[in-house]
Amino acid sequence: MIDFGRVQKELQECSKDFEASGIKVSPKADNLARLIGTIPGPIGTPYEGGTFQIDITLPDAYPFQPPKMQFATKVWHPNISSQSGAICLDILKDQWSPALTLKTALLSIQALLSAPEPDDPQDAVVAQQYLKDYQTFVGTARYWTETFAKTSALGVEEKVQRLVEMGFLESLVRTTLDAVGGDENLALEKLCSA
Incomplete structure (x- = not known):
């Protein structure tokens, strides 16, 4: 265990x-x-x-x-x-x-x-x-x-925008992206499983 x-x-x-x-x-x-x-x-x-x-x-x-x-x-x-x-x-x-x-x-x-x-x-x-x-x-x-x-600031904003367009709250998207180090796929996975 x-x-x-x-x-x-x-x-x-x-x-x-x-x-x-x-x-x-x-x-x-x-x-x-x-x-x-x-x-x-x-x-x-x-x-x-x-x-x-x-x-x-x-x-x-x-x-x-x-x-x-x-x-x-x-x-x-x-x-x-x-x-x-x-x-x-x-x-x-x-x-x-x-x-x-x-x-x-x-x-x-x-x-x-x-x-x-x-x-x-x-x-x-x-x-x-x-x-x-x-x-x-x-x-x-x-x-x-x-x-x-490398993730540029612009890249992060684009990721936030794409995830917000999918219907997730911006604050939740930003917190989740930060938790997974900016990986958009992991963030989406985490947001969908929440």
Whole structure:
């Protein structure tokens, strides 16, 4: 059985130092077993300036089993599937320890963005590009960050407008978009299930 008391503490811990770390974890709908994590792209990488959403599902045995995490935001990286968002990271598999938290897992994913391991890829095509044509890899990763991980103020207003046109209250739309890090599809899902 999931230790929801611990999950609540972990969510509070992330909220407490959000200003410093930029890392946020919040529930999807009202279910503490389904969460959405947000990490900023590391400075000095092609992911800089992007905000990346990560779907988190807690198994029944959490924290004794690792959380299932995958990128909801499309990202071009050797250790992350460009198709499914699956992440190749040891602490999300056999190196997990109950001493780790959702925040430490998200920090590890953020570190992975800074230091790809192309010799142990999740996405062979990206890894091949990283090894054979690094400049093209950097350009592609930057383009994907610009396209999928950056939300401009105008983009947010357009999303709000589209959701309000579907009949949802503007204040509720803004709160929901904020809770899911600006992901319009997740916001719509959450609004429809409310």
